[in-house]
Amino acid sequence: MKSTVIKTTGLRKVYRGRAAVEHLELNIGRGEIYGFLGPNGAGKTTTIRMLLGLIKPTSGRIEIFGQELRKHRLQILRKVGSLVESPSYYGHLNAVDNLEAIRRILDAPKSRIAEVLDIVSLTGEEKRPVKGFSLGMKQRLGIAAALLGSPELLILDEPTNGLDPSGIQEIRSLIKRLPAEHGITVLVSSHLLSEIEQMADTVGIIRQGKMVYQDTIAHLQEQAAGDLRLAVSEPEAALELAKRRGCGGSLQESRVILPRMSDARVALLIKELVENGHAVYRVEERRQSLEQFFLQVVEGGVS
Numbered sequence: 001m002k003s004t005v006i007k008t009t010g011l012r013k014v015y016r017g018r019a020a021v022e023h024l025e026l027n028i029g030r031g032e033i034y035g036f037l038g039p040n041g042a043g044k045t046t047t048i049r050m051l052l053g054l055i056k057p058t059s060g061r062i063e064i065f066g067q068e069l070r071k072h073r074l075q076i077l078r079k080v081g082s083l084v085e086s087p088s089y090y091g092h093l094n095a096v097d098n099l100e101a102i103r104r105i106l107d108a109p110k111s112r113i114a115e116v117l118d119i120v121s122l123t124g125e126e127k128r129p130v131k132g133f134s135l136g137m138k139q140r141l142g143i144a145a146a147l148l149g150s151p152e153l154l155i156l157d158e159p160t161n162g163l164d165p166s167g168i169q170e171i172r173s174l175i176k177r178l179p180a181e182h183g184i185t186v187l188v189s190s191h192l193l194s195e196i197e198q199m200a201d202t203v204g205i206i207r208q209g210k211m212v213y214q215d216t217i218a219h220l221q222e223q224a225a226g227d228l229r230l231a232v233s234e235p236e237a238a239l240e241l242a243k244r245r246g247c248g249g250s251l252q253e254s255r256v257i258l259p260r261m262s263d264a265r266v267a268l269l270i271k272e273l274v275e276n277g278h279a280v281y282r283v284e285e286r287r288q289s290l291e292q293f294f295l296q297v298v299e300g301g302v303s
């Protein structure tokens, strides 16, 4: 079984009589990419600040690597890298010199600079002054700095905020490589489901300070999966076959619309269609249903 990297119990933070985080139970396993999802003001940054020991919880318990944060703060945080808000850097210095300043504080080996530049794909750009970097490159430099101390856990607060699509894509593929290639567990926050869906294994959805959903992305997709749309050569006959197999369904604009069903059942039906001489051009899931499911969750319709 996977060991637990972050576990919070009854975590709570109150600001001026108002709870920003309430009874939060986070559970993050080793090697996971955990997507921490919620609308603006839901309490993501407050939670992350507590996990990093930057602010004190009003009550509750935080365990990281099986140890209580309150009692073993320095020992734990030595193994945690983070990027909260925009990274700070010296614009007139190049990437190597910026990283060197942090490396000295952390007392990391000099060779680590080239390693982290390679991980974030900034090799070749290291001699340019950082003020000429794109926003995405600056963000990757921030992640490189967070990796300097060879952390086992990386915590990133909205790392793609403000980036253009190619910048978002670069950060996403970088994050996805970290567990398998570098053994790092990642907690990444976002307010966009589409983003978390594409990189995380597990998702925790927070609303008004409370966890309203915590499960694997696969399970979320299963729960949220909508109708299937099949484009086939003979829609009427295909629908008849689906009905005979107990799948139900209807026709819409020459597409066979089937209700949600398991992957195994979809595979069986398609196999049968093909064996019966149907050409299957396309199998689509109505993707907006995941967004709808998320909205339902954050608006309080599903718990």
Ligand SMILES: Nc1ncnc2c1ncn2[C@@H]1O[C@H](COP(=O)(O)OP(=O)(O)OP(=O)(O)O)[C@@H](O)[C@H]1O
Pocket (backbone or CB within 6 Å): 015, 016, 020, 038, 039, 040, 041, 042, 043, 044, 045, 046, 047, 191
């Ligand atoms: N220092 C503070 N003093 C008072 N209230 C605060 C403070 N920091 C956060 N809050 C409040 O706590 C709530 C949660 O804020 P938080 O920044 O954690 O949310 P978030 O999910 O990270 O949202 P965003 O994506 O907008 O940063 C908000 O209502 C916010 O106004």
